[in-house]
Amino acid sequence: MKIEFAPRSVPLHRRLQTASVLQWVFSFLGLAQCCIVLFIVLLFTRFWLVSALYAVWWALDWDTPLKGGRRIHLIRNSVVWRYMRDYFPITLVKTAELDPEKNYVFGFHPHGVLVAGAFINFSTEASGFSKLFPGMTPHMMMLSLWFKAPFFRDYLMSGGFIPSDKEAGAYVLKKPGGGNVLIIAVGGAQEALDARPGAFTLLLANRKGFVRLALEHGAPLVPVFSFGENELFDQVENPKGSWLRWTQELLQKFMKVSLPLFHARGVFQYSFGLLPYRRPIYTVVGKPIHVEKNKNPSQDEVDELHGTYMEELSKLFEEHKSTYHVPEDKHLSFI
Template sequence: MIRGLENVSVLTHISMLFLTTIMSIFAFGNPFFLLTISLPYLIFYMIDRSPGNGEVMRFRFNWWKNLPIWKYYCRYFQLKIEKTKHLESTFDSTNSGKLNGSNPITYIFGYHPHGIAALASFGLTNNGCDFDTKFPGIKMSLLTLTNNFQLPFYREYLLLSGLSSVSKKNILKLLENYISVCLVPGGAKESLAIDFSGNKINLVLKNRKGFVKIAITNTKNGRRTALVPIFSFGENELYKVVKAKEGSFLKNLQLWLKNNIGFTIPIFFGRGIWNADFGLMPYREKVTMVFGNPIEINLDNFEESSEETVVNHFHHLYIEELLKIFNENKDKYGYQNKVINFVD
């Protein structure tokens, strides 16, 4: 019974794009719903800018965050959060609008690796794996592609779950509202870099410095900001990937999609709903998300430094902390023969 509920929770999440598309066709194609659903929703859809203006918390309801389905979702992956250090609260509590002190800190969490769909990261955004308990007083929005919010009804599913746009404008607005963010720096390109043939974990991070620049900008605006790397042991094992050869039609198509549309389609497979051999369900691998120490942006010693120097400095500190939490924990989670490989 429990395993069945776990399967349903994960299947519902990975099928939500398809389910909401069917819902849209049914709602907009049925004259009966024209005045009751279709037109009111279209008006709301056109005027609401919550995905990109830092107002996603308008959709954060405790009843949604605490739905039992999220517990089953996290149980499917045996999802666990491991802290290396206590993080200072931004608010007095997650249910309070009162800030913690006169100059509270906000965080930019970086999630690694991307895997196929960063499925475990979704466990952070609701209360399935007790993020609110582990990090009380920190309100956080998980970031995803802006294109995802152009899809009717799917956008509401994402908003209710605390997701918002990964655009620079939205991130700065969220930080301005003292809402921390979690993003996946490797993005779609990293899903193509998964390599099961050796011991390397390829992370697209060498030239991904935009999140560091945003943290510095927010600090210059007078708000304390810290970078926190997260390494998710097990994320890459949730699916198997068919690696396209360099120069092949499939590889060129994937890169074209990534460069022109913003996402790509790696060829992958997992397990079935009732079998463990083949299907589109992720494997039931244990996933542990290890949170690193916060790297607070302190600009006191950089008055005369160029922006590039400052960005490179904190980007280097971030990479060092990411490598530290990986190397200190890899034996514990079966990664003893693996190394991180930073790629472009």
């Protein structure tokens, strides 16, 4: 394989963009593990008190992730995220107004490999969420497992992440006064196994928990499609029925995290590595779907609203796909 090296004369701003994405990839793939090791190692050094005091704090603060988290605006507004935004670049597109007196549920699609569009648009202010949607506070759901990692849980909460538990979602949606947005990457980690360039298949046909949650709280549903999300990485072929796919699905079932074998480019060369390609992402926020509050919705009511949601998501995709260079013969499919 011929290796294409990056030129030496790369402008400083592009080097900073690459560095920002490198730390983000590391945060996703290895920071939680490093935090756990640090917590344990400190217990056997003269700095053991740091971990001991943190353990006390951790016990007292255990339920905070389930109660809206603890965002830190200084971190959400960091210049690091603006460099990351410009690496791709990532753009947040608004198609309708949101009423700041209501709480909403955003369904984010597709998950992609590392959910780059959702992270920048909803867990930072790099793409201007608060300016586009004044009076709204985003809460991005993430696998609950990661909130069990010491130190890392605090880092996640600083960006507005909360666990993907019904209790955490309900807390956000029942907040009085409105102005809260619950963002759910509906396809989850399992959908990441099919994330590759040109893929438009969504794991949605049997994902109805977010619809039931919206009904129980009377929160309007908003379909969100992130064009370009699946273009960031290539992935080792893992068709259904292959030994690799069987292994990945088995690990996902027991570990609750998927392990897609993805690759793209490196830091100093463009031929292989774990950094995403520099390809644009356009995250389009659709129009709210009205939802009547029903504390005990029947399965038929859930199915009906779920069907409406899929129709609206498909319409959103079809209306905008030509703008973002998706071939006319490409359509969404649901599994």
